[in-house]
Amino acid sequence: NHPPAPTDWTGIFTNPNSTLILNHTIIKYASSITDKPQLVKASYAQAQATSTFPDPNKIYTAALNIGPETTTTITNSQISDNLIGLFFQTSANNIISFSVHHNDIINNHLAGAYNPNDYGQSFDLTNNFWGHQTGPYNQQTNPTGQSNQVLGHITFTPFLTQSALT
DSSP states (O other), X not given: OOOOOTXXXXXXXXXXXXXXXXXXXXXXXXXXXEEOOHHHHHHHHHHSOSOSSSOTTEEEEOSEEEOSSOEEEEESOEEXXXXXXXXXXXXXXXXXXEEEESOEXXXXXXXXXXXXXXXXXXXXXXXXXXXXXXXXXXXXXXXXOXXXXXXXXXXXXXOBXXXXXX
């Protein structure tokens, strides 16, 4: 018995040609980090920039793992207390429809959202609350943000300056 914490469960994964609709939903305590198989580590490490996150020797999952050819709609929900809130799989550039607005994406430990795709589709996560009125931290576009980190091709401005759920 331990108090609830990130990694208590793996998260939600969308399958190709699936539809995920969440409204007034709380998603907490998900995500995982595992070691990559040795053969995968070497090739991935060469392609990955040096940083503490993501660690090229690890496989990460998020509370919501968005895959290709899916329709995703999330509104009026809370995505919190996970290692990563939303993760866009490397094949996620073929998403059919994606609408994630008016949510609280807060207190996720490594990132609120992460899109590792260096090319292709940028995902629209505008009009969400990230945990602080200064918005999410992003090294290039919002270095003064004091809440969840956002990594990769993700549009997050404009963002809400107070909870979407109040």
